[in-house]
Amino acid sequence: xxLAVNIAVLASxxxxxxxxxxxxxxxxxxxxxxxxxxxxxxxxxxxxxxxxFSGHPxxxxxxxxxxxxxxxxxVYAALMWRMTGESVLAAVLATIALGILLRGLMVLVxxxxxxxxxxxxxxxxxxxxxxxxxxxxxxxxxxxxxxxxAYGSLFAFLRGTRWGLRMRAAGQNPxxxxxxxxxxxxxxxxxxxLATFTGGMAGILIACDAGLEGTLVTIGLxxxxxxxxxxxxxxLGALVGSLIVxxxxxxxIHYVDPLLSDVVPFLVLLAMLVLRPWGLFGSREELDRV
Amino acid sequence: MSxxxxxxxxxxxxxxxxxxxxxxTQKACALxxxxxxxxxxxxxxxxxxxxxxxxxxxxxxxxxxxxxxxYAGQISLGHAGLLAAGAFTGGILFKELGAxxxxxxxxxxxxxxxxxxxxGLPSLRLRGLYLAVSTLALHFIVIHAGAEYETRRGFSTxxxxxxxxxxEWVLRDARAWYFVLLAFAVANLLFSLNLLRTRTGxxxxxVHGREAVAEALGISVxxxxxxAFVVSSxxxxxxxxxxxxYRGFVSAEAFSLYLTIQYVAMIIIGGMGSLLGAVLGxxxxxxxxxxxxxVMRLLGxxxxxxxxxxxxxxxxxxxVMILFLVxxxxxxxxxxxxxxxxFLLWPFKQRPxxx
Numbered sequence: 068x069x070l071a072v073n074i075a076v077l078a079s080x081x082x083x084x085x086x087x088x089x090x091x092x093x094x095x096x097x098x099x100x101x102x103x104x105x106x107x108x109x110x111x112x113x114x115x116x117x118x119x120f121s122g123h124p125x126x127x128x129x130x131x132x133x134x135x136x137x138x139x140x141x142v143y144a145a146l147m148w149r150m151t152g153e154s155v156l157a158a159v160l161a162t163i164a165l166g167i168l169l170r171g172l173m174v175l176v177x178x179x180x181x182x183x184x185x186x187x188x189x190x191x192x193x194x195x196x197x198x199x200x201x202x203x204x205x206x207x208x209x210x211x212x213x214x215x216x217a218y219g220s221l222f223a224f225l226r227g228t229r230w231g232l233r234m235r236a237a238g239q240n241p242x243x244x245x246x247x248x249x250x251x252x253x254x255x256x257x258x259x260x261l262a263t264f265t266g267g268m269a270g271i272l273i274a275c276d277a278g279l280e281g282t283l284v285t286i287g288l289x290x291x292x293x294x295x296x297x298x299x300x301x302x303l304g305a306l307v308g309s310l311i312v313x314x315x316x317x318x319x320i321h322y323v324d325p326l327l328s329d330v331v332p333f334l335v336l337l338a339m340l341v342l343r344p345w346g347l348f349g350s351r352e353e354l355d356r357v
Numbered sequence: 358m359s360x361x362x363x364x365x366x367x368x369x370x371x372x373x374x375x376x377x378x379x380x381x382t383q384k385a386c387a388l389x390x391x392x393x394x395x396x397x398x399x400x401x402x403x404x405x406x407x408x409x410x411x412x413x414x415x416x417x418x419x420x421x422x423x424x425x426x427x428y429a430g431q432i433s434l435g436h437a438g439l440l441a442a443g444a445f446t447g448g449i450l451f452k453e454l455g456a457x458x459x460x461x462x463x464x465x466x467x468x469x470x471x472x473x474x475x476x477g478l479p480s481l482r483l484r485g486l487y488l489a490v491s492t493l494a495l496h497f498i499v500i501h502a503g504a505e506y507e508t509r510r511g512f513s514t515x516x517x518x519x520x521x522x523x524x525e526w527v528l529r530d531a532r533a534w535y536f537v538l539l540a541f542a543v544a545n546l547l548f549s550l551n552l553l554r555t556r557t558g559x560x561x562x563x564v565h566g567r568e569a570v571a572e573a574l575g576i577s578v579x580x581x582x583x584x585a586f587v588v589s590s591x592x593x594x595x596x597x598x599x600x601x602x603y604r605g606f607v608s609a610e611a612f613s614l615y616l617t618i619q620y621v622a623m624i625i626i627g628g629m630g631s632l633l634g635a636v637l638g639x640x641x642x643x644x645x646x647x648x649x650x651x652v653m654r655l656l657g658x659x660x661x662x663x664x665x666x667x668x669x670x671x672x673x674x675x676x677v678m679i680l681f682l683v684x685x686x687x688x689x690x691x692x693x694x695x696x697x698x699x700f701l702l703w704p705f706k707q708r709p710x711x712x
Contacts, residue, residue, distance in 0.1 A: 098486050149683050155485045156432055160625060161682050163618055168675025174668035288614075295490060326508075330501040333494035337479075340491045344483050 068201040070317060076207040078313035079214035083269040084290035085297070085305035086221060087262035093300040094238045094258040097147065097158045101166035102266055103287020105142070108169060109135040109267020110184065110274035110283065111177050117187040124188040131271060132264060139263025143256040151255070170284065182279040184271070192276065206276040213272060217265050221302060234258065238300070289329070292336035298349020307347055311335065377550065394539060398532045406531045408644060413538040414600055415639040417545050419623040421592035423635040424549055427624055428558065429585035430565030431480050432489040436620045438496035439590050441612035442472050443597025445503045448516040448607035458521035462598055469594025470587045472499070477586030481579055496617060504609035515608030518601055534603060541599060545592060549632055552588070561585050622674070626681050628688025637689040645677070646670045 084106065091099045099105075113131035120127040146165060150158040185192055185206070194204040203211075225231035236244040237254045245251050270283060293312040297304025316331040339346065368374055378384045398406055418440060425431050443465040450456040450464055472495075479491035507513055521528045528537060552558050560581040563571035572578050601607045619642055627638020649670055685691055702708065 157682055161679060164675045164678035167671050171668045171672025171675060174665055175672060330497055333497045337491060337494045340479055340483060344487050
């Protein structure tokens, strides 16, 4: 039972991170390898707002969310729009370079100490029973709920609203969408903003759970196989992929060897790439050359 | 390679068609350059010598990556994994069997070639991004295997390797290393230059251009891709083994993802699809952190930021990479070519449109 809870929490972490990868890839066909760093930036955003709005934790969280949205749009406006139409490799490398830049800047600005934003907010991470002798921490529960909420609203947004429709259109065929009056740059910026927002939320929650330090980036990178297993352009796939990767990871750590934790997602990824490169729910596409 | 010079140059013998250096000026320049390289270690201080050694060592790996990515068009994010494989092959053979360097280097090449097949197999089905991701996954697996060996055998801080020796003579002096590495780098460069002019090299470029057309021309795309991976990985693994000997130390931590990114940055900053670019990029990326440090010392920031030097390096490196990607996608070679062009065309600014 405890295993099931662990899987659920880990899967929600991965899923919440993954939807950033999926959103950006689906809309603009760019793979953002700076996602881990953007996540961390979101968490540092909370660290900054927590000291700014001390005594108003909810306000601080909301401000951090707004900050993440703004950062995402700014990343697109400052860098990624120049990469539109460039080769796949150039765009991916630009995100990698952005990641290195951000990592360096974050250390310069915030230092290398581990921070505990939860304590700064004045909350505690109590754990409670969920039945069957299993326990879940408060932050873990928040993660599961937050992921459910994020995916629910993303589905509703993409299916039900005009902006969501435009986003899907831009992802399917940018040229046609642009000719029908969809402003592509606006859509791409929105995708980056949403992706950074969800990533930032994931970063905040993980930081609340385990403390805010450099390893957050590794988690961001480890979530990426989950997105690919599910199919890089499918939100549903990201959910399923996260479950598979998290399940494999937790079970293998429990029954085989704890040291495997860093490689399991990538082993799953390799297996998937050999069997079904486009993922479980992804659309089979003609992949671009360098 | 053979850009006709503006003054006009006519080939009258077949040997001139295959010559690497065509004109007398080129030969003279190459000779002067070689003399400079030979004199360098006797003029340079210890730091400059170490830097030169690092550049030579890095250029081997960068040229190998350039063959794979710049010419054959296969993206690889597993370069650090291959370097690690070479280094660990050397380290393990030395620790377990006490093998000398003339066993470990060929062994590293063999392991590299084998891994090249493993890295290359996904390329038969995958392209672009997905290929990059599969090599990334292999990188993590190789590194994990290396780290596992370290912990299992109790070398948790890393494997210490003795310097290579021939009889009584031990390769320890930085100056001696310089000439050894120079020999390796030059041999690698000449090998690559010539390989690119052979059937294999032309097949790689065709595959890069468009796979379907290459197939229609009678090129076996599978074989070309696998060959690219095998050759590149074997060279890279040898470079990794040399790296292990040069440092005298192997540790899984040294081969992080950041190292891969540095190598990719070398070929991006140098300029895709040019061996000269790979060498220029290596020099740039290797010297860059030292330049940053010098600038910091000049600005008087060195003491204040001494604990976070790596962060300054990261930030500056990311920024430079972004600037190159956005402003100069052709890299250093692009700048070099424009300079050449400027002198060739002077006093005109552009090539005539009709030609």
